[in-house]
Amino acid sequence: MIAELGHLALCFALAIALVLAIFPLYGSYKGAAGPVLLARPLAILLFLLTSVAFGALCYSFWSNDFTVLNVASNSNSMLPWYYRMTAVWGSHEGSMLLWVLMLSGWTAAVALLSNSLPLILQGRILGVLGIINVGFYGFVLFMSNPFERTLPFFPVDGRDLNPLLQDFGMIIHPPLLYMGYVGFAVSFAFAIAALLGGRFDSNWARWARPWTLAAWLFLTLGIMLGSWWAYLELGWGGWWFWDPVENASLMPWLVGTALIHSLAVTEKRGTFKSWTVLLAIAAFSLSLLGAFLVRSGVLVSVHAFATDPSRGLFLLFFLLVVVGGSLLLYGVRMHAVRSQARYQLFSREVLLWGNNIFLLTATLVVFLGTLYPLFHKELGLGSISIGEPFFNSIFQYLAIPFALLLGLGPWVRWKQQQWQPLLQPLSMVLVAALVLAVGVLSLYQTPSANLALLGLILGAWVTVSTVGEIQQKAVQLGGVPGLFKLQASHWGMVLGHLGFAMLVVGIAMTKTFSVEKDVRMKIGDSVELNGYTFLLSDVYALNGPNYGGQAAELEVFAHGEKLTHLHAEKRFYPVTRSVMTEAAVDARLSRDLYVALGEELSGPSWALRVYVKPYVRWIWLGAILMALGGLVSLSDKRYRRKAKVAVAETGADAHA
Known part of the structure; x- marks a missing residue:
């Protein structure tokens, strides 16, 4: 019943x-x-x-x-x-x-x-x-x-x-991810409602922005938890594999990030109206595309749902109706979304527009890299694979101008900025960033660390620039107490930028300095990796509520002293006849020690994979800090004020 x-x-x-x-x-x-x-x-x-x-x-x-x-x-x-x-x-x-x-x-x-x-x-x-x-x-x-x-x-x-x-991550990852995916439907509805009514002003942007921030916040946390789950559960020590389903969640996040900044311009300056509407349509359309990719059966992924093609056709039809209908309405009503504001080439509007371009370029790269192999196969041209090297190389080049503009943006005024007053403070910021990056990198003895140096410079540039801008605000507002006068949305921006800097540093350091070793070990054997000694102390049978398998106990030593104890598992699920790896991780702010238990070999001995991954935690902490920035921005009192407009439109307005 x-x-x-x-x-x-x-x-x-x-x-x-x-x-x-x-x-x-x-x-x-x-x-x-x-x-x-x-x-x-x-x-x-x-x-x-x-x-x-x-x-x-x-x-x-x-x-x-x-x-x-x-x-x-x-x-x-x-x-x-x-x-x-x-x-x-x-x-x-x-x-x-x-x-x-x-x-x-x-x-x-x-x-x-x-x-x-x-x-x-x-x-x-x-x-x-x-x-x-x-x-x-x-x-x-x-x-x-x-x-x-x-x-x-x-x-x-x-x-x-x-x-x-x-896995615990799967208890909270899908609800958070879906909250983000679906939340962009509200931004889409605001955009379509504005197109229907022909009313675009700062009030409209102020109403739409908190809903977009909330959706972006949830999607950020959902993607972060998905990355953390893959890192722990798949046993290969990676946090992002450019899997098609991972990409399906990244695309609306990138466009949503652009939408948040575009809404800020529309709210404060009354410009970027048509751009904002297109971004709102694109963010939700990409969410629908993600649903189609995951559920249509066209992708092979550990994240995808196996389903029949008829469901995929339904979702594809719905996607085409939503995208086609909204773009058609935009084409008909685009005269109502023209912006009248004027601004010079060197202004905050232009810098924000430039970063939007880089975000959309990144989205296009992910879109093509994800879907091109599908089209190639469907056209009978054979199977091809676009993997991690392609995405990493392109994103590396896109990150440089994006981070430079991100650090520069808060220093620049709306409408017009003279560049001469910024030469001295920004030169000091640049020098401080370079000194900080080189100083950190000098702690690592390595012949080649170009990616780490680049990441440290970009992260330091954004961090020092953000802190410098806050210091400048304090001077303008009469000291530290004056900082309490800043709007919550400004502090949200600060946290978001610092989180991005932390994420960039984490990615660069992890990619450069991670080390791994595949070893064959008996009980009592030890292996040394990057200054740490891993001793296999015991392996025994594992009996869980719905699985069996083996568990390995390892002791980790550094400089002759015991550092920690690790417990790794290899589980067998008899009902599904599946084997799963439960990695053992000792997490610190500056590094992770990571061990995955492999198959039992003759001897008896066991295959193990051992990793040392510096600063990998900074990736997830950076994402959490960005989400916290979104939460702080949501607390801005402006979003809870009634607009200075009539509470209802007239019938004539409704037909406009």
């Missing part, structure tokens, strides 16, 4: 989404308040119904209801309860239900937290979100029903959750 209740709730949710897609847009077109006023309760009801459906699926997994096909295919009675909850979104069907839960949640949040918006604009935004909801609810109900039964015949036990997903 619980599964039927969940299915019924989804059916009602689809009906509510249809009403939400029609009535508010009709009311905004006619300038009638009545239909528009229905949008808020409809959005809340949509979320409540979806929550009932999601709760029903969670209960089915928790109670081991193997009469539900989704539960039988992705869970097992021996699976710990917390992984049974993870299994809710560990399948295509369950993850799509999580997707629509997030979408309905964002829709309800817009309905509840948009009191400062004109009523007609609220109706347009919620109506556009209603249309998007209709597409996804239709997909879930007709193509990916999570409540399909196995009756009259059902298994006594399930097939178990994919062992790759039986």
Whole structure:
């Protein structure tokens, strides 16, 4: 009965989404308040119904209801309860239900937290979100029903959750990632609503910016957790492999980053309007593209869901409708988004526009590198692979001008900046950055460290420039107490830039100075790597709740003293006949010691892979710092003020 209740709730949710897609847009077109006023309760009801459906699926997994096909295919009675909850979104069907839960949640949040918006604009935004909801609810109900039964015949036990997903990271990674993916639907809805109404001003940008920041924040944390999960779970010591599914999440993040900065320009200067609208359309379109790539079966990836082509065709059709329809509307209404503001070549507007260009170029590189092999194969030209060297080399060249502009931007005024007053402070910043980078690099004895030097220079440039700009603000505002007068969005920018600098340094240092060694060891054997001695002290049988295998205990010594103890595992899951590596990691701010247990060899002996990875933690800490910057920016009081406009548009405005 619980599964039927969940299915019924989804059916009602689809009906509510249809009403939400029609009535508010009709009311905004006619300038009638009545239909528009229905949008808020409809959005809340949509979320409540979806929550009932999601709760029903969670209960089915928790109670081991193997009469539900989704539960039988992705869970097992021996699976710990917390992984049974993870299994809710560990399948295509369950993850799509999580997707629509997030979408309905964002829709309800817009309905509840948009009191400062004109009523007609609220109706347009919620109506556009209603249309998007209709597409996804239709997909879930007709193509990916999570409540399909196995009756009259059902298994006594399930097939178990994919062992790759039986990890703490998978408990929180997908919800955060989906919150980011789906959150860009709100930015998209704001853009389409503005195109429909023909109203673009600083208030519109101020309303849209916090929603974009929130989506970007969640996506940043989701990508960071995905990288951390791959680092721990796959056993190869890497944090990014340019996997097509990894790329699918990176593309909307890059465009979303550009969108945040473009919204800032639109809010403060009333320019970049058409650019901002296109970025909002692109960010959500790339989120939909990611959903298609992951669920269409066109990609081979450890992250992808195996699914039939008919589902992929549905998503492709929906993607084409959303992208084609929005671009068509933009073409028709583009006269309404022309900017009138003027600015000189050397101004903050131009620098922000330049960084947007570099972000979009990076997106294009990822897009082509991900999809070109697919087109090449489909055209009958054979299989090709575009791997890590291609992406790394291109991004290295793009990072240089991007970081230079990022450090320079906060020093430059809006509209126009004379370059002479900046020569002395920026020269000091540059010298300090070079000295800092060379000083850090001198601590490492290596014949060639070009990448590390480049990363340190860029990271130091952004860091010293950001700190210098804050020091300059303190002087202008009468000392350190004056810094408390700065807006929260300014401090968010500072944290975001410092996080980016930290990430760049972490990438460069890890890529340059990581060392690894594949060894064959018996109990009592030791191996030395980069000044650390790894001693294999024991290997024994492992018995988990739904797996077996072997565990290895290692002692690590440095300078003759015991430093730490490592526990590595090689797990075997009998239900799925899968073997998984659980790496042992000793994490410090300046380095990771990483050991992966391999196969048992004759002797008896075991294959092990040992790594020393300097500053790899800085990559994830940098991402967390960037997300924290987004959170601080969200706390800006400007986003909670009512706009100095009428609370409702007139009927004539609605037709404009």
